[in-house]
């Protein structure tokens with residue numbers, strides 16, 4: 001099978017671009033994971049993308065398994081989205097004033113998410129989560145925030161909290177530059193651990209403003225909620241007067257049109273969205289019950305604003321994306337489930353046959369191959385992975401033309417542009433890489 005044997009990849013242009021970028025941008029990047037430090041090797045510099053593929057400056061083609069970290073559910077440069085952006089650009093890139101696109105996209109979002117009665121657009125998932133926390137604190141008049149170890153909610157100070165050990169442990173900042181005082185009202189608990197949540201409510205009576213979580217974790221690699229975990233969190237929040245913030249920046253429109261809330265039958269008080277909702281342009285959303293959202297300025301006392309919020313190009317891209325997902329719901333989510341299962345399980349059985357310990361976690365079109373023989377149910381079990389083995393696998397897959405997320409602790413994503421040909425490519429590459 002000579003066609004499946006990867007020839008040594010040329011990386012001359014990418015390496016030169018990386019060196020040039022590194023003189024100007026710290027690490028050569030605008031987001032740390034792009035530097036490939038966890039896996040080693042030269043990060044390819046992308047020239048363009050179409051469908052399921054990316055091309056780099058040396059002319060190498062890669063089958064894309066990270067989809068811009070989630071947004072590209074319809075594949076790259078999807079025609080209706082490209083056209084919508086072009087038409088919007090010709091009408092003006094930004095107005096700093098209200099326009100119909102905001103209400104148009106808001107109508108589509110609220111149709112998909114029954115728990116969102118009102119919402120506000122921002123420019124990133126970070127902003128959405130940061131604003132949701134402020135709103136929850138303003139609405140409840142309480143200070144403490146519960147989050148879970150391994151969940152990422154953007155890089156706002158109060159949410160960048162390292163795994164705390166135990167219930168009573170106050171937050172320890174996970175980054176230099178975050179004062180302890182800023183993070184001391186953030187409680188980080190183990191994911192899927194309801195006892196820890198009950199204890200937190202006991203130890204901080206009427207002080208917990210909200211619980212924020214990834215309903216399916218993607219940012220520690222893929223981890224599913226244990227049966228009953230989400231519904232119990234819902235019950236505990238209601239019982240203790242805290243708000244449940246479901247961070248669907250990754251899962252929204254990906255696991256189903258209505259995200260994880262539809263899939264697991266749970267209702268958030270506040271939902272955060274990003275990634276897919278902007279169709280590849282900078283966009284985030286936080287929304288929820290009207291009585292909560294009306295606490296925002298100009299109606300209420302919680303301040304929040306944005307020069308580029310509700311940007312016309314982002315609204316146009318989001319509308320084109322959501323309209324397609326809504327019109328083709330069955331086909332889209334049925335197809336994603338089928339193709340992703342085929343790829344995730346296919347590689348799992350290749351690894352099994354080769355005697356390589358691999359735990360495959362998958363929910364819909366999100367999945368992770370953990371290089372461990374343990375079940376992965378929280379951050380501690382994810383951390384049993386052999387990250388060196390993952391790094392070798394990543395490099396071998398890249399050589400074979402498949403670009404996985406460059407870290408063990410990130411979910412991979414499939415798009416509707418991934419079809420049977422791409423299943424074949426992925427499994428051939430994995431057969432080669434796992435040898």
Ligand SMILES: *Cc1c(COP(=O)(O)O)cnc(C)c1O
Pocket residue numbers: 123124125126127129152153154155214218219247248249250274275
């Ligand atoms: C990506 C992500 C964020 C942050 O979004 P940005 O647009 O990168 O700021 C927040 N929460 C979750 C669950 C995410 O996956």
